[in-house]
Amino acid sequence: MKKGNITALILATLLFANSSTVVFAMNNAENNSREIENKEEIKVITILGKDNEEELNLNMKEVMEKLEKDNSELKLMEGKINLLNRLYDRDLTLSQSIDNDRDISINYNNVSFRRQQMLNFRQSALNVKSARKDKEDKVKEIKRELERNYLNVLNCRRDIKNTEETLNNLDMQIEKLQRYIDEGKASSTSIEPLKVQKTQLSSSLNLPKLQEQESLLKIKQYLGLDQTKNIKLNLEYANKEFKLYNPENIDKIINDSIEKNFGLYKMNEELEFLKVERHIYEKYGRNTEVESTNIDIRMKDMQNSIEDYKLNLRVNFWSAYYNLKGKEEAVDVAKANLAHSKMKYEETKYRSDQGLEDKVQLESAKLDFEKKKIEEEKAINEYMITVQSFKDTLGIEE
Numbered sequence: 001m002k003k004g005n006i007t008a009l010i011l012a013t014l015l016f017a018n019s020s021t022v023v024f025a026m027n028n029a030e031n032n033s034r035e036i037e038n039k040e041e042i043k044v045i046t047i048l049g050k051d052n053e054e055e056l057n058l059n060m061k062e063v064m065e066k067l068e069k070d071n072s073e074l075k076l077m078e079g080k081i082n083l084l085n086r087l088y089d090r091d092l093t094l095s096q097s098i099d100n101d102r103d104i105s106i107n108y109n110n111v112s113f114r115r116q117q118m119l120n121f122r123q124s125a126l127n128v129k130s131a132r133k134d135k136e137d138k139v140k141e142i143k144r145e146l147e148r149n150y151l152n153v154l155n156c157r158r159d160i161k162n163t164e165e166t167l168n169n170l171d172m173q174i175e176k177l178q179r180y181i182d183e184g185k186a187s188s189t190s191i192e193p194l195k196v197q198k199t200q201l202s203s204s205l206n207l208p209k210l211q212e213q214e215s216l217l218k219i220k221q222y223l224g225l226d227q228t229k230n231i232k233l234n235l236e237y238a239n240k241e242f243k244l245y246n247p248e249n250i251d252k253i254i255n256d257s258i259e260k261n262f263g264l265y266k267m268n269e270e271l272e273f274l275k276v277e278r279h280i281y282e283k284y285g286r287n288t289e290v291e292s293t294n295i296d297i298r299m300k301d302m303q304n305s306i307e308d309y310k311l312n313l314r315v316n317f318w319s320a321y322y323n324l325k326g327k328e329e330a331v332d333v334a335k336a337n338l339a340h341s342k343m344k345y346e347e348t349k350y351r352s353d354q355g356l357e358d359k360v361q362l363e364s365a366k367l368d369f370e371k372k373k374i375e376e377e378k379a380i381n382e383y384m385i386t387v388q389s390f391k392d393t394l395g396i397e398e
Contacts, residue, residue, distance in 0.1 A: 053230040053231075053232065054229060054230070054231045054232065055231075055232045055234060056225075056231055056232070056233055056234065057234045057236070058233065058234070058235055058236065059235070059236035059238070060147070060150060060236070060238045063146060063150060063219070063223065063235075064143060064146070064147075066223050066224075067139075067142060067143065067146055067222055067223060068139065070223055070224035071142065071222055071223065071224055072224050073138065073142075074135065074138065074139060074142075077131070077134060077135040077138060078135065080131050081128065081131045081132055081135065084124065084127050084128045084131050085128055087124050087127070088121065088124035088125055088127070088128050090124075091116070091120045091121035091123075091124045092121040092124070092125075094116050094117075094120070094121070095116060095117050095118070095120070095121045098113070098116065098117040099117065110284055111280055111281060111284050111285050113284075114280045114283075114284050115277070115280060118276055118280060119273060119276050119277060119280065122269075122273065122276075123273060126266065126269050126270075126273075129266075130262075130266055133262050137392070140389075140392045141392075142222055144385050144388060144389050144392070145218070145222070146218075146219060146222045146223075147385055148381070148382070148385050149215035149216075149218045149219050149222075150215075150219060150235060150238065151238065151239065151240070151378075151381045151385075152211060152212075152215045152378075153212055153215045153216060153219070153233070153235055154235060154237060154238065154239075155374050155377060155378050155381075156208040156209070156211050156212035156215070157212060158370075158374055159208040159371065159374050160205060160208050160209060160212070162367060162370040162371070162374075163201055163204060163205055163208075163367065164205070166201060166363050166364075166366070166367045167198060167201050167202065169359070169363050170194060170197060170198050170201065170360065170363065171198070173194055173358075173359060173360050173363075174191060174194045174195065174198065177190060177191050177194065178191060194360060197360070197364070201367075216233060219233065220233070239377055239380075239381065240380055240381045240383075240384035240385070241380075241384075242331065242380045242383070242384065243384070243387075244328070245324070245387045245390075246328075250321060253394065253396070254314065254317045254318065254321070254394065257313075257317060257394035257395055257396065258310060258313050258314060258317070260395055261313055261395065262395070263309065263313075264306065264309060264310065264313070267302065267305060267306050267309060268306065270302060271299065271302045271303065271306070274295055274298055274299045274302060275299070277295055278292055278295040278296070278299070281295065316393075317393065317394060320389075320390050320393050320394075321390065323386070323390075324383075324386050324387060324390050327379075327382055327383040327386045328383060330379045330382070330383070331376075331379045331380055331383050333379075334372070334375050334376040334378075334379035334380075335376055337372050337375065337376075338369075338372040338373060338375070338376045340372075341365075341368050341369045341371075341372040342369055342372075344365055344368070344369075345365040345366055345368070345369040348361055348362050348365040349362060349365070349366075
């Protein structure tokens, strides 16, 4: 048998053995509980029944860790960084080889050669920095959205639970009143308001259920979970503590953030590259006047772009600040609504204890009070997340 045929036979045998091992491992994994090992503890995904339903228990910290490890968009961005690093290493090596070889440096005095020696590696280095900054910004952006959706799921579930409990109590009231009607102790029309209230409450469940599902889908997407599988997420309780962000020196903070902005740094670096390119053309180019003039025009355009960018940064930063103040006002409104609802609930409870209000009115007041507590928590969560987003936008370190 020829050597090539023997090699092919060996490879085919190895591939068949490996594929058999993979199939066996997959079948074994489907029939048993799977374990996900985190840094601190092991979390278990329980596979339930034939529907391949999985149950995943996570807290906020674990969600954030899983994001950085499994998010597909971040993986692609990391791949881009690796490619740009390879280009930088290549350009730097070429530049250093020119610097270290005196004969090459003397004999190849042309624009392309000198760009490779003096400019290309610097541009490649900036591309790497820019890609890393893009990834850092994306991580922060996704973390804020992930946190927002995580907390929204918890609040929606609370809202749904409270409403369903009220519906159960309402069903008992309807059943009790129906017995009175059957016994001739109440009119047949007296039950209609309760049925209307039940219908309205049942309809009110649609919105929180929809919002919960939307947030769950986003969480699964951010965490790189298989959307085709029925994965139930059990999220540990979390909330944000309200802390007012109201610095007295906001003007200085915004001005400093503009000067430290990476986008501005990148544009200034690109302006410096144009200056280096102009020097190369003046010293090594053939049609120096035309080339230098074209670069001068590009430099003027870049300088104008830098000034426009600074202005846009200032506008965007102040817009973000006033958006934050709007979230602060929303917290104040939610707190006021909660206080009013609490007062009404306590008043209704007192009247109910005195026999002046029925239990339906009490349950309605209690449900409104619980909803207002959830709305306050939502407003606080949104405000605190927006505070962090504002700091991210301005590049403010904690």
